Each structure stands twice: as structure tokens, then as C-alpha cells.
Amino acid sequence: MVERLVLGNPMDGRRKVPAPGSRTGAAWKGLLPVGVAAGVALVIGGGVDVVHHRQRAEKSEHAAKPAAKSMRTTPRYVVGVRGQGSALVVRDLRDGDDVGLPVAAPQGRRFQRISAAKNGTYVVSSYAARKVTFQRLELGKNGHPKDLEEIPRATVPGVSTPYSDLAVNPDGDRIAYVTYRGTASRVDVVSARTGARKAWTTKRPGRVGGLSWAGDILGFVWNPLPPPGGRPAGGATAGGATRKAGGIRYQMRTLDTRLPSGDLKVSKVALNLPPGVTTAVLSRDGRTVIAGLARNAQISLQAYAIGTRRPIKVVARQRSTGRVARLDADHTGGHLLVSSSDGRLYAEGAALPAGDLADAAW
Numbered sequence: 001m002v003e004r005l006v007l008g009n010p011m012d013g014r015r016k017v018p019a020p021g022s023r024t025g026a027a028w029k030g031l032l033p034v035g036v037a038a039g040v041a042l043v044i045g046g047g048v049d050v051v052h053h054r055q056r057a058e059k060s061e062h063a064a065k066p067a068a069k070s071m072r073t074t075p076r077y078v079v080g081v082r083g084q085g086s087a088l089v090v091r092d093l094r095d096g097d098d099v100g101l102p103v104a105a106p107q108g109r110r111f112q113r114i115s116a117a118k119n120g121t122y123v124v125s126s127y128a129a130r131k132v133t134f135q136r137l138e139l140g141k142n143g144h145p146k147d148l149e150e151i152p153r154a155t156v157p158g159v160s161t162p163y164s165d166l167a168v169n170p171d172g173d174r175i176a177y178v179t180y181r182g183t184a185s186r187v188d189v190v191s192a193r194t195g196a197r198k199a200w201t202t203k204r205p206g207r208v209g210g211l212s213w214a215g216d217i218l219g220f221v222w223n224p225l226p227p228p229g230g231r232p233a234g235g236a237t238a239g240g241a242t243r244k245a246g247g248i249r250y251q252m253r254t255l256d257t258r259l260p261s262g263d264l265k266v267s268k269v270a271l272n273l274p275p276g277v278t279t280a281v282l283s284r285d286g287r288t289v290i291a292g293l294a295r296n297a298q299i300s301l302q303a304y305a306i307g308t309r310r311p312i313k314v315v316a317r318q319r320s321t322g323r324v325a326r327l328d329a330d331h332t333g334g335h336l337l338v339s340s341s342d343g344r345l346y347a348e349g350a351a352l353p354a355g356d357l358a359d360a361a362w
């Protein structure tokens with residue numbers, strides 16, 4: 001159910017975690033790697049739930065409130081990368097309290113991005129010296145961190161930046177990661193089990209984000225950037241996407257990871273995102289794109305299907321003055337983290353401040 005609007009090809013080691021301590025009432029803040037932080041959690045139609053977080057935490061913070069009963073159907077715990085990547089923290093979505101003690105990053109490295117996997121586990125990237133490695137964090141039934149285990153065979157060479165992205169497929173084996181060389185991006189898919197790796201690159205200036213899995217298909221949002229020296233002639237970006245009056249039009253694209261390594265131009269357009277929309281995710285069945293739109297002090301999530309130019313359904317609405325900065329799915333694909341710039345994390349009656357995290361997953 002993905003709308004197809006083609007505007008041309010824009011890309012011609014295990015260690016035990018310390019025993020948990022008492023829970024704290026610390027508020028959690030920013031949830032994006034480039035200083036973007038905070039969010040809104042809401043239950044939406046069609047079996048999809050949403051949380052959303054922000055870029056600048058407000059100085060006046062509201063106390064967390066108990067979540068509604070409907071929150072019982074959503075993931076209870078959020079795991080975040082603290083500050084500059086020094087540690088991981090687990091937060092209880094219902095009251096905003098920390099669960100257990102922070103988990104320190106490996107010596108000489110910094111955590112950067114995190115993605116939910118299956119069975120209460122999370123994959124987190126760490127970076128140093130032009131090399132990305134991955135660790136798997138396991139939570140106990142009560143949400144306390146248990147083990148942080150190195151994934152020894154899974155490594156990605158290259159430069160990890162605040163704009164890099166991470167997504168783990170539902171079976172927890174294939175890890176997708178984005179690195180950069182200047183303004184040119186590269187998408188790597190590496191097996192956590194065997195270490196086998198494929199890579200797709202582009203020399204076109206642009207950012208790749210919003211990684212999301214649908215079987216062997218990897219969805220991503222392509223954000224074309226003007227080349228050094230300004231915009232190209234004819235009103236088109238260097239990537240070929242059309243520049244509209246409202247700015248560059250982002251695209252949701254899909255990459256078949258069964259293809260051999262090569263040029264990222266083998267990816268296909270799934271949806272030309274509407275004006276003003278910069279974030280979207282691909283549904284687990286690969287048939288629907290859900291895009292986040294902020295307009296008139298309201299955030300809405302709109303589902304688009306193949307062959308349509310209009311959204312087939314508005315799956316969620318939330319009053320907010322913030323912009324949508326990011327969407328992330330949980331390991332089931334049935335719940336979404338919606339990153340905004342309005343400064344708080346809302347969860348069905350709970351208003352949770354946000355600001356000390358660089359990234360988060362649930």
C-alpha cells in the first residue's frame with residue numbers, strides 16, 4: 001500500500017551490567033543525535049502506537065503523570081543513549097523513572113545510535129577511530145539491564161556522524177547502518193551472526209535516515225542536499241529530486257538488500273513525501289508508508305498507499321507546536337517513536353520532560 005510518485009532517480013564481548021540500584025525520578029529529555037529531542041506518545045488507529053520526543057528541552061518541566069490503561073499495550077521501557085554517548089539508561093515510560101543503573105560505554109568508545117530488537121533486547125552502535133561496532137543489551141522482565149554483549153563479527157568501517165542511522169530487522173540478525181564521507185552517504189547491511197556485509201554508496205550529496213525494515217526490503221528517507229556552491233540549474237537538486245516552493249521534497253525509497261553491493265541508485269521511490277514532510281517509515285508488510293506532518297499546532301501521522309496521491313488514512317493526531325523530526329518503529333513494527341521539537345514525551349496522560357538523551361528506542 002505504498003504510493004509511488006516517481007520524480008526521477010535522486011541517486012543516479014559479553015559483560016555483566018552492575019547490579020541495579022534504586023530508581024530515580026530523573027526526567028528524560030532529547031532523543032535525537034543532532035540535538036533534536038523530545039516527544040509525544042499516543043495510541044493511534046490501525047494498531048499503531050506512537051511516542052514522540054524533541055530538540056530543545058524546555059527549562060520548565062512538568063511532573064510525569066501516570067499513563068492511561070491503554071499504555072499497557074505499548075512497550076513499557078525506553079532505552080536511551082545518554083548525552084555524548086557515555087552510557088545507556090532505561091526509563092519506565094509510565095512514570096519517567098530510571099530503571100537500574102546506567103550501562104557504561106565500552107572503554108575508549110561512545111554509544112551513538114540504538115534500535116529495538118526482539119525478546120527485550122536492543123542493538124546499540126558504538127564508534128571510535130573510523131570504525132562502528134555493535135553491542136546487544138538485554139533487559140530483564142522488570143526492565144533492569146542484564147547483559148551488554150559485544151557482537152564480535154558485526155563491524156562497519158567508516159565515519160559515523162550525528163546524522164547516522166541504525167535499524168535492526170525483526171529477526172535481530174541484519175543490522176543496517178549509515179556512515180558518511182563528507183556529504184555522501186553509505187548504507188551498510190551486516191549480519192550479526194556471520195559478519196557478512198554489503199554496502200551501497202552514493203556520491204550525491206544527501207542524508208539517509210528513517211531506516212525501517214520490511215522483510216528483505218530496507219526503507220529509508222532520502223534528503224537531497226544542494227551541492228557545494230549552491231543549487232543546480234533548472235530548480236533541481238543534485239540528487240534529481242525537484243525543488244518546490246516549500247523547499248526540497250524528501251523521498252521514501254526502498255532498497256532490496258538481496259541485491260549485490262553497489263550504487264544506492266538501485267533503490268526505488270516508494271513515496272515522494274508531501275511538502276513540509278521530512279520523516280516517514282515503511283510498514284512491516286512493505287505496503288504502506290506512514291509520514292509525519294506538523295501543521296497548525298498539530299502533528300498528524302498519515303498513511304499512504306501505492307497508486308494514491310492522497311493519504312488513505314490519518315492514523316494519529318496530537319496537538320503540538322513542534323515539528324516532526326523522526327519516526328522509529330519498535331521491534332514489532334506496531335508502535336512508533338515520533339520525534340518532535342516541542343520538548344516533552346507524552347504517553348497517554350503522561351507528560352514526561354526530555355533532554356539528556358541523544359537517541360532512544362522502545
